[in-house]
Amino acid sequence: MIKQSMMAVLFTLMTMMTATAATLEEQLASYRTQGAGTFDAKAGQTLWTTSHGTDPEVGEKICTACHMDDPHKPGKHRKTGKIIEPMAVSVNPQRFTDPEKVEKWFLRNCRQVMGRECTPQEKGDVLSYLGSL
Numbered sequence: 001m002i003k004q005s006m007m008a009v010l011f012t013l014m015t016m017m018t019a020t021a022a023t024l025e026e027q028l029a030s031y032r033t034q035g036a037g038t039f040d041a042k043a044g045q046t047l048w049t050t051s052h053g054t055d056p057e058v059g060e061k062i063c064t065a066c067h068m069d070d071p072h073k074p075g076k077h078r079k080t081g082k083i084i085e086p087m088a089v090s091v092n093p094q095r096f097t098d099p100e101k102v103e104k105w106f107l108r109n110c111r112q113v114m115g116r117e118c119t120p121q122e123k124g125d126v127l128s129y130l131g132s133l
């Protein structure tokens with residue numbers, strides 16, 4: 001009986017872990033079908049840490065303005081003060097498991113920071129970077 005329930009727990013854990021990994025992979029695969037090539041975590045890091053100047057209303061236009069410098073640690077929304085959970089997948093396996101959420105925030109944040117939408121290549125690079133940490 002105990003052995004059986006332990007097996008069940010183990011099985012659930014394993015499914016959860018594979019589900020997360022598969023989803024990030026699926027996300028990258030979907031960017032590839034949209035024309036992206038090989039993903040580059042280094043390019044993702046550069047995008048993440050590049051400043052696009054300062055907007056008098058919102059402040060510095062850079063991803064780390066809200067997500068903060070260390071993706072392993074929580075960020076803080078610069079306007080609302082709301083805590084943003086860490087972006088590094090290793091400490092926050094919930095990250096990038098909901099494609100609708102991923103797209104919604106890429107759209108909003110790329111527009112605010114870069115003044116345009118991110119390309120499928122850029123999105124894949126960023127996810128490769130945050131997934132590699």
Ligand code: HEC
Nearest residue numbers: 062063065066078084085095096101102105106109110113
């Ligand atoms: C004005 C503050 C702010 C800035 C600047 C910002 N973000 Fe975010 N971002 C958020 C908030 C708030 C969320 C949603 C809360 C959460 O996911 O914990 C979020 C979520 C995301 C998500 C979805 C995460 C998931 O789990 O699906 C992605 C992807 C993302 N941001 C990428 C970026 C990128 C790329 C940049 C720079 C181009 C950026 N963000 C800049 C505030 C910001």
